[in-house]
Amino acid sequence: MTAVAQGAARSRRRRWIEQATGLGFALPALALLFLTILLPLAVLLYLSMTNYEFGAISADWVGLANFQKALGDPIIRRSVVNTLVYVAVVVPGGVFGALLIAILVHGRRRTRSFYEVIYFLPVTSTLIAMATVWQFLLHPALGPVNAVLRSLGFGQIAFLSEPTTALPTLAVIGIWQLLGFNMILFLAGLSAIPRDLYEAAEIDGASNPIDRFLTITWPLLGPTTMFVIVTTMITAFKIFDTVAVMTRGGPMGTTEVLLYNIYLEGFQYFHTGYAAALTFIFLAFILVFSVAQTFTLDKKVHY
């Protein structure tokens, strides 16, 4: 009797210790979560309903006026459209380009790591520094790209100062930056496909590479592809660095993107309330992408 009671008391005590340590271990993270995410979100929501300007003594409650203004603001509309156009170029280029390279690299044995290193190099490089180099590469008079174009008989193109070419040029640089990252993800996905499936397919008559790709590689790579598409969308939607360094939204607003406008409104013009509303519009887009990401991440990571 007493032994059972003692045992029960001991296990109750142990459970209590477990609960206390669990809470204790989670506490620092929870405190930081509150201070760096939840509280700022609440403050941001409040700010978005005021006309507060950073440094001002007071602010008035304006309700949803900031959001109304944002939705009707032609500059903001243009920047959302520009951002989406950028995403629409970078996602197919960055995902399917990476898939192609990954499939080709996967078949190599001796040269595989050589190509891996080269394609991955831009991922580790500092984009701001490389943006300066790109600027020079694409320089109308001094850059080698235009020198090649001229020698081939084409006219020179001012890639970054021509309204029609500026955004696509930034998109190409965006693809350059993340292609290697996506390639590595695809390579991991390809390595997970069992070899004997290909042999089985060959016996079943799927002998040409395109058949094998369509019947085995593409379907089995599905989850990886989904995941890569979503992360690329999020990365592309957050475009900021190249705009800030190379074009500053120009020429004629053709490379103004959402995050750059938020930065200008919030930290250059200090229209804090308005920028807070814009941030929520930005967040709405990211959330749509991120919810998809959380699901694909949950499926993908299992050790």
Next chain:
Amino acid sequence: MAETALPSGAAARPVPAGAMAARLLSLVAVHAVLVAGAVFMLLPFVWMLITSVKPPAEIFTAQISLWPKNFYGVENYTFALSQAPLLRFALNGLILCFGILAVQLLVAIPCAYALAKLNFPGRNVVFVLVLLGLCIPVQVPAMPLYIALAELGLLNTYFSMMAPFFLSVFAIFLLRQFFRSFPDDIIHAARLDGVSEFEIVWRIVTPSAWPAIAAFSVFSAVAHWNDLYWPLIVISDAKMAPPPLGMMFFADAETGSNYGALTAAATVLTAPLVIAFLIARRRFIDGVTMTGVK
């Protein structure tokens, strides 16, 4: 590693000459595509290195040359290093990355362990908050954080650069997945031996998660060495700038005229991470595969 190469399969059985030629042709086509892509990837790096050792006279011509007639590297690099505190930028980047990573791991490891192995009230709530946090990029809380740091007089400090990143919900998420597969028996046995929970976390469970921790460290360091957005907001003093912001200050000051010095600066600021990558190639690549998130 990958047992796929075309010629080895071909050698196993006699192959008609036509099929051989077709395989050779496809091999050539594959390498042609890969090399063309590789040229595109490498072009900026090669051009950066070449330009950084060219004299202005050779930069400002319409002629393209792959190697300078007069080697001007020493002048360009000494000019860049004397005009901007490039080494200071790199040091700032190093301090930033290590500071952030240290706090991230100290906070995330116990929390991830608690979520994976301990029953405590509110565990599900904490996990839902972590998932929620995964969806919120730093640009969202940026403005309130900036106002708070400005009110506290903390702008232009290392702390202000690091603070928003102390909590990595991603690290918690990743490590929780890893810790969950750690055998419960070992933890129970350790408890019966009187090992404290604190020691279980840091002495027993954490070492087993070394691959995940290494992967996360690489991911975190690359992200913060290269981050521009947040430093641009809180840092206006060039002495405190991490590499990307430093590069921006330098490029602004030079107004794009001195490409030799600009590319020399770009080389100096890109080199540390690229060299680290070339040395620890596997770690970087495994890191991407394991973390998979930017």
